[in-house]
Amino acid sequence: MSIQNAARGARVQLVDLSKQYGSGPPAVDHIDLDIQPGEFLTLLGPSGSGKTTTLNMVVGFTEPTSGRIELNGKDISRTPAHKRNFGMVFQNYALFPHLTVAQNVAFPLRERKVPAAEMAKLVGEALELVDLGGMGERRPHELSGGQQQRVALARAVVFSPNLLLLDEPLSALDRKLRQSLQREIKRLHQELGLTFVFVTHDQDEAMTLSDRIAIFDQGRIVAVGTPGELYHRPTTRFVARFLGESNVFGGRYRSADVYEWHDRKWTVPEPGDGSEQQSLIVRPERMRIASDETSVPAGSNVAPAAVTDVSFYGTYFRIELAFGDDSVGCAVLPVGTPASFDPGTRVIAHWRPEDQVLVSE
Amino acid sequence: MAVSTVAPEAPPTGRPGAAPAGRVRRSSGWLSLAPALLALVVLFVVPLASLVVDSFTEPETGLGNYASLFTDGYTVKVLGRTLLIALIVSVAGVLMAYPYAYAMTLVGPTMRAVLVTIVLVPFWTSMLARNFAWLVLLQDGGLVQKILTPFGLGDVRLLGTPLAVGISMTQVLLPFLVLPLYSSMSQIDGRLVAAGQSLGAPRARAFRRIYLPLSTPGVVAGMSLVFVLSLGFYVTPALLGSTRSAMIAQVINVRAKELLDFGGAGAMGIFLLVVTLLVLGLSRRLAGQNVAVAAAGGQPTRAGTTGGQGSSVRPWLRIHTTIVAVILVAPTLVIFPMSFSAATTFQFPPDEWSLRWYENLFTSPEWTAAILNTVQVGIYVAVIATVLGTMAAFGLARLRPRWRGAVNGFLLSPMIVPHILVALVVFSAFLRLGLNGTLIGIILAHTAMALPFVVIAVTARLQGMDVRLPAVAASLGASPVSAFRRVTLPLVLPGILSGAVLAFVSSLDEVVIALFLQAPGAITLPVQMFNSITVQIDPTISAASSLMVVLVSVPILLAQLAGARRSKKGTR
Numbered sequence: 001m002s003i004q005n006a007a008r009g010a011r012v013q014l015v016d017l018s019k020q021y022g023s024g025p026p027a028v029d030h031i032d033l034d035i036q037p038g039e040f041l042t043l044l045g046p047s048g049s050g051k052t053t054t055l056n057m058v059v060g061f062t063e064p065t066s067g068r069i070e071l072n073g074k075d076i077s078r079t080p081a082h083k084r085n086f087g088m089v090f091q092n093y094a095l096f097p098h099l100t101v102a103q104n105v106a107f108p109l110r111e112r113k114v115p116a117a118e119m120a121k122l123v124g125e126a127l128e129l130v131d132l133g134g135m136g137e138r139r140p141h142e143l144s145g146g147q148q149q150r151v152a153l154a155r156a157v158v159f160s161p162n163l164l165l166l167d168e169p170l171s172a173l174d175r176k177l178r179q180s181l182q183r184e185i186k187r188l189h190q191e192l193g194l195t196f197v198f199v200t201h202d203q204d205e206a207m208t209l210s211d212r213i214a215i216f217d218q219g220r221i222v223a224v225g226t227p228g229e230l231y232h233r234p235t236t237r238f239v240a241r242f243l244g245e246s247n248v249f250g251g252r253y254r255s256a257d258v259y260e261w262h263d264r265k266w267t268v269p270e271p272g273d274g275s276e277q278q279s280l281i282v283r284p285e286r287m288r289i290a291s292d293e294t295s296v297p298a299g300s301n302v303a304p305a306a307v308t309d310v311s312f313y314g315t316y317f318r319i320e321l322a323f324g325d326d327s328v329g330c331a332v333l334p335v336g337t338p339a340s341f342d343p344g345t346r347v348i349a350h351w352r353p354e355d356q357v358l359v360s361e
Numbered sequence: 362m363a364v365s366t367v368a369p370e371a372p373p374t375g376r377p378g379a380a381p382a383g384r385v386r387r388s389s390g391w392l393s394l395a396p397a398l399l400a401l402v403v404l405f406v407v408p409l410a411s412l413v414v415d416s417f418t419e420p421e422t423g424l425g426n427y428a429s430l431f432t433d434g435y436t437v438k439v440l441g442r443t444l445l446i447a448l449i450v451s452v453a454g455v456l457m458a459y460p461y462a463y464a465m466t467l468v469g470p471t472m473r474a475v476l477v478t479i480v481l482v483p484f485w486t487s488m489l490a491r492n493f494a495w496l497v498l499l500q501d502g503g504l505v506q507k508i509l510t511p512f513g514l515g516d517v518r519l520l521g522t523p524l525a526v527g528i529s530m531t532q533v534l535l536p537f538l539v540l541p542l543y544s545s546m547s548q549i550d551g552r553l554v555a556a557g558q559s560l561g562a563p564r565a566r567a568f569r570r571i572y573l574p575l576s577t578p579g580v581v582a583g584m585s586l587v588f589v590l591s592l593g594f595y596v597t598p599a600l601l602g603s604t605r606s607a608m609i610a611q612v613i614n615v616r617a618k619e620l621l622d623f624g625g626a627g628a629m630g631i632f633l634l635v636v637t638l639l640v641l642g643l644s645r646r647l648a649g650q651n652v653a654v655a656a657a658g659g660q661p662t663r664a665g666t667t668g669g670q671g672s673s674v675r676p677w678l679r680i681h682t683t684i685v686a687v688i689l690v691a692p693t694l695v696i697f698p699m700s701f702s703a704a705t706t707f708q709f710p711p712d713e714w715s716l717r718w719y720e721n722l723f724t725s726p727e728w729t730a731a732i733l734n735t736v737q738v739g740i741y742v743a744v745i746a747t748v749l750g751t752m753a754a755f756g757l758a759r760l761r762p763r764w765r766g767a768v769n770g771f772l773l774s775p776m777i778v779p780h781i782l783v784a785l786v787v788f789s790a791f792l793r794l795g796l797n798g799t800l801i802g803i804i805l806a807h808t809a810m811a812l813p814f815v816v817i818a819v820t821a822r823l824q825g826m827d828v829r830l831p832a833v834a835a836s837l838g839a840s841p842v843s844a845f846r847r848v849t850l851p852l853v854l855p856g857i858l859s860g861a862v863l864a865f866v867s868s869l870d871e872v873v874i875a876l877f878l879q880a881p882g883a884i885t886l887p888v889q890m891f892n893s894i895t896v897q898i899d900p901t902i903s904a905a906s907s908l909m910v911v912l913v914s915v916p917i918l919l920a921q922l923a924g925a926r927r928s929k930k931g932t933r
Contacts, residue, residue, distance in 0.1 A: 059836055061832050081835040082834075087837075088833070092827075094830060094833045096852075097827075108837035110847075111840075
């Protein structure tokens with residue numbers, strides 16, 4: 001048996017799952033989530049939104065107040081953590097300091113009474129998998145943070161778990177290391193075919209890694225979808241704000257094709273949920289800027305704005321905007337855009353109606 | 362009195378407050394605390410309570426015993442003398458210890474290690490051995506008198522005076538000042554004084570206005586600790602003082618053991634306890650730190666990190682530090698040559714050499730019996746206290762924070778209660794139970810005294826451990842039992858071992874309780890040593906003292922070596 005072909009992604013379903021501590025508001029409030037076999041699913045949300053509690057219930061550290069967790073259709077809500085066969089990677093590595101790297105990786109195998117020869121082979125394979133071949137005799141404290149997290153990864157996959165849970169595994173690392181480990185995790189996911197459940201509050205991380213993202217807010221899952229769906233077609237203002245930047249216009253949806261913002265009336269190809277209280281969202285890279293209304297292409301929606309700041313990022317400019325009603329936004333323009341705008345300039349922000357999204361509160 | 366020299370170093374992996382591991386059952390905390398709490402209640406609280414009752418009812422109901430503390434004309438003098446000596450000892454101690462501790466923060470790592478070791482040497486030298494050494498040095502015709510002779514002070518009598526008691530007590534208690542002082546100083550950023558100078562304060566004033574206030578908590582903690590320890594001192598005044606200049610512990614001893622006046626002795630003991638609690642409470646308020654823990658741990662936080670002191674050791678500081686260092690190690694240096702003396706007196710330095718005292722130590726029935734008793738008691742105490750203390754430490758970690766403080770305080774209480782009171786309490790209780798004069802009695806009493814050392818050592822280790830590791834083990838397939846055996850236990854083991862060593866050593870070195878509970882069949886080595894000075898002049902004590910130094914320092918050194926090996930293997 002080797003790690004690669006033994007591991008098979010499992011399907012995990014959370015059914016009406018809740019967790020309440022004491023008499024406060026529920027930490028997790030009746031969530032449903034269907035995690036597909038082999039999928040890379042990210043739980044994304046601000047701190048305290050319930051994602052870590054959810055993870056702890058899945059791994060078995062926390063008992064749900066109500067609801068079920070099913071593994072391939074079987075209820076495992078009351079199965080203790082050590083019998084679930086889920087791998088988990090923790091934020092601060094959580095390696096056993098009294099054991100060597102190899103002993104750390106062998107830990108779950110010894111619990112499963114794997115014969116010595118087999119164990120040595122699997123440990124070697126797992127360490128190779130994370131590029132730490134030959135480091136087996138080191139102690140955790142002799143390794144860098146990135147290496148320690150690789151050991152933790154090897155330890156969590158060596159026993160062919162049904163599921164790999166990762167609890168903000170990269171948040172303790174510096175930016176450069178974080179990016180290289182992101183690639184590593186993505187590669188592992190592809191090579192192992194395991195189901196990954198990843199918790200983070202970093203939207204970029206979530207976008208780069210995930211097949212699907214579940215966005216948490218106040219104990220509920222407010223949206224589930226692919227990164228593209230969630231970014232381009234957010235359904236609520238919270239989702240839009242949480243995933244990427246947005247220009248948010250708080251006007252009124254009036255009728256089938258009119259969105260009213262102050263004295264402006266904008267074309268609306270899609271009605272959103274049809275209610276009046278919807279915000280109109282435009283992503284910065286879809287926002288265009290013109291010096292006056294005559295140079296705006298026909299059919300565009302327009303909003304007058306003042307440039308408050310311009311920053312140069314090498315491949316693009318970022319232009320901060322202030323709209324008439326105290327709301328602020330920004331546009332991202334590729335370098336090479338003909339016009340240049342200085343702070344203080346009055347401009348016209350415009351966009352194509354199909355580039356906007358209506359979202360509910 | 363052998364206090365944590367094998368202070369466990371907490372690994373920096375801890376992330377207390379992180380996701381609590383799995384399902385922590387609060388009730389299981391109380392369950393594993395129960396044996397230790399029960400032991401303390403039975404061995405300590407109940408007897409203490411009954412002594413309090415005695416002090417109000419024996420021989421007749423009322424406040425008579427307390428009134429006579431102040432009215433019999435004798436006790437009040439003794440109390441006054443005791444308080445005065447305690448005050449002088451703590452002040453003199455600070456004057457010696459402060460510059461020494463300051464020098465410790467200035468020197469390089471190697472020199473610091475040497476200075477730390479010198480402070481720890483007295484801990485390795487048994488209490489009785491040190492007092493014996495002072496007796497030898499201060500006796501008529503002793504080394505100190507000879508040194509003073511050229512100054513025309515040769516016929517000044519030292520032994521039997523409060524001066525001798527004060528000198529010896531100061532030396533004995535000096536480490537309790539140096540360690541908290543050093544611990545508090547090593548946390549001061551030395552550049553602050555330089556900053557003060559750059560702001561226009563001359564060096565001395567910058568020191569006085571910046572460094573001194575910052576180090577005050579350490580001064581208060583150390584002084585109050587030494588003060589309360591001095592209050593209950595028995596061995597030093599009994600050996601080096603006289604009945605004419607008695608301290609309160611001697612009077613308590615006479616009242617209880619010779620007059621069986623538990624009411625009167627109890628009143629004195631309770632008075633002592635009240636003063637102790639007042640002083641500790643006050644100092645805690647002033648210094649804002651737990652004095653008891655500072656005492657027990659005495660753990661110098663490795664200073665290497667503070668760095669940047671940027672000032673050199675001045676000549677006067679160098680001289681002072683050297684003198685204090687000599688005073689710290691001198692008694693130990695006296696003992697070894699003494700043990701090879703051929704003389705039948707406590708003459709020092711010896712004129713002739715022989716091995717006769719070692720021969721006597723290992724062949725005479727009373728000395729061999731004492732050695733066996735001591736080792737036997739020590740092993741029982743180490744085993745029982747380690748089991749109870751370790752369970753208690755694990756239990757503590759599971760309690761809710763608001764309970765934890767109170768329970769921890771209770772578990773550590775044997776450390777702050779004056780030894781003479783503990784001895785009195787245990788003596789009166791065991792007398793009623795017929796446990797007096799048995800090794801069992803001594804074992805039980807020593808266990809209560811040793812419990813705090815184990816609790817502190819194991820707790821330190823537990824706090825240093827990443828609380829999530831057992832849960833991590835569970836996620837990797839380990840059952841709770843397996844997680845404990847393969848993860849928690851190996852990580853905490855160094856703490857358990859050093860707790861066991863400290864428990865053993867504390868029992869080995871304990872005199873006061875053993876003196877109270879002694880009987881022909883139940884004489885420990887320190888008691889035999891005590892009697893060899895007070896009852897007859899038997900130089901075998903010097904060989905016994907040397908043996909004690911070895912008995913105490915070997916386990917500590919072994920523990921330290923084990924600790925060093927472990928941390929090299931990567932417990933950090």
